[in-house]
Amino acid sequence: MPVDSNLVSVPVEGWTSAPQGFPEPQRLKRKLAKVLLLDGYSTRTLACVRSWGSNGVAFAVGGETRWDMSLLSRYSRETFVYTSPKRDLAKFIQEVNCYCRKFAVDCVFPTSEAAIMACSKLRHELSCVPIVPSEPMIEAAFSKANTLRLAESLGIATPRTVHISPANCDSIGALDVDFPVAIKSACSEVMHSDRTETSDNTAYACSRVELEKQCRSRLKRGQSVLVQEFIKGYGVGVSGLFEAGCPVAVIGHRRIHESNPLGGPSAVAETIQIEPQLLEATLLLLQAIGFSGPAMVEYKIDHRSGRPYLMEINGRFWGTILLATAAGLDLPYLYWKMLNGMEITSGEKRYQVGVKGRYLLGDTKWLCLCLKGKPASYPGEFPGRWDSLKSYFGSFFDSKTRDLIFASGDPLPFLGRVLQELN
Numbered sequence: 001m002p003v004d005s006n007l008v009s010v011p012v013e014g015w016t017s018a019p020q021g022f023p024e025p026q027r028l029k030r031k032l033a034k035v036l037l038l039d040g041y042s043t044r045t046l047a048c049v050r051s052w053g054s055n056g057v058a059f060a061v062g063g064e065t066r067w068d069m070s071l072l073s074r075y076s077r078e079t080f081v082y083t084s085p086k087r088d089l090a091k092f093i094q095e096v097n098c099y100c101r102k103f104a105v106d107c108v109f110p111t112s113e114a115a116i117m118a119c120s121k122l123r124h125e126l127s128c129v130p131i132v133p134s135e136p137m138i139e140a141a142f143s144k145a146n147t148l149r150l151a152e153s154l155g156i157a158t159p160r161t162v163h164i165s166p167a168n169c170d171s172i173g174a175l176d177v178d179f180p181v182a183i184k185s186a187c188s189e190v191m192h193s194d195r196t197e198t199s200d201n202t203a204y205a206c207s208r209v210e211l212e213k214q215c216r217s218r219l220k221r222g223q224s225v226l227v228q229e230f231i232k233g234y235g236v237g238v239s240g241l242f243e244a245g246c247p248v249a250v251i252g253h254r255r256i257h258e259s260n261p262l263g264g265p266s267a268v269a270e271t272i273q274i275e276p277q278l279l280e281a282t283l284l285l286l287q288a289i290g291f292s293g294p295a296m297v298e299y300k301i302d303h304r305s306g307r308p309y310l311m312e313i314n315g316r317f318w319g320t321i322l323l324a325t326a327a328g329l330d331l332p333y334l335y336w337k338m339l340n341g342m343e344i345t346s347g348e349k350r351y352q353v354g355v356k357g358r359y360l361l362g363d364t365k366w367l368c369l370c371l372k373g374k375p376a377s378y379p380g381e382f383p384g385r386w387d388s389l390k391s392y393f394g395s396f397f398d399s400k401t402r403d404l405i406f407a408s409g410d411p412l413p414f415l416g417r418v419l420q421e422l423n
Helices: 043-054 089-102 113-121 135-141 144-153 166-174 208-220 276-289 321-326 331-339 360-372 385-397 412-422
Strands: 034-037 058-063 079-081 107-109 161-164 181-185 189-191 196-198 203-205 225-229 233-243 246-258 266-272 293-302 308-314 356-358 401-403
Touching (some): 034 089, 043 058, 043 321, 089 113, 113 135, 113 189, 113 196, 135 144, 135 276, 135 308, 144 161, 144 225, 144 308, 161 166, 208 225, 233 266, 233 276, 233 331, 246 331, 246 360, 266 321, 276 293, 321 356, 360 385, 360 412
Parallel strands (some): 034 058, 034 107, 058 079, 356 401
Antiparallel strands (some): 181 225, 189 196, 233 246, 246 266, 266 356, 293 308
16 A cells, blocks of 8 residues: 555654644643543453553453453453443443442543443433543444435545435335445444443345345334445554544554454454545544544445445444554553643654454454355355465464464453353
């Protein structure tokens, strides 16, 4: 990929840094002393635990079970278990407040969309400061429908998309679409009065019968639906820290394997230099939202044309955040510094290109699904069995590939991850 002319030149080959030429972000004046960190099951939280623990940041970390992997880290000295917002919102808030007092924290930092939405919606009931995006930012970034509408207004390429809500569900039969199509819920998480609910995964339809079946199933449960042009290609992410839409530190990665070959969380990814076109689109979008905090803007690159299409924004730390750390860019610690108005040097914004990060369990799931063969309903390209075996086992002997969860100095989170998968 070509080198972005806005990237800082550095003496070490294969390293890149944040773009210059943008105004300095406005630093928060509030000083934070200790964090209540939530969502201990996620790689996002594990990245914060390892980063903050090794840099002397004070925190207590909670999970939804005592086996959540972040609670097993050597850096997790104060831990707790709380009720998931997906089970009971009122109890979730009550327990967060209880642990805020118990651990004498002054802020709470959720890393999942469910907990972020709960802390944002009920922020006035919290006894400590929630580190979450504002409501307008959440509405713009957490809703795929809103994100795509904004991108289109800015001239950013998106797949052709039709938005169907429960109010206009009768329009399904009259949809003018070219098959195959992808069918997605408009939001990954739906907020109810008493709990949050995770939406269905992306499905695919090659016929009108399958299209109507998938749409009506989601609409019946109150989920708005996106019927989207199917793009055959691979995923690229432009990620980092932003303040009012201005970049503080950024990194690029491309997906090599996903835990589900049909689409899902990344299992193997590689750091890349950021295409100028993608950087420009990302900043245009986040500046229009005025987004502050960690975010990943996801694109799909069409195999045939090479054209990038915006897919969505993750307005939080993303699943491959540990890849940034492996490449030398400690984003969780930089976020702590950003929140506290501390100086971030240009050297701290650099990362190494060509580093591959692997989640072994996710990659093993990818292999098993590849060996089962391509589902009849999937319209895209599918890895062959022999190529999948070579790629999977070859990763064990690739010096550039690192397991992102297992660490010799902090091995227990990997065991916790195995237990999470078994449960």
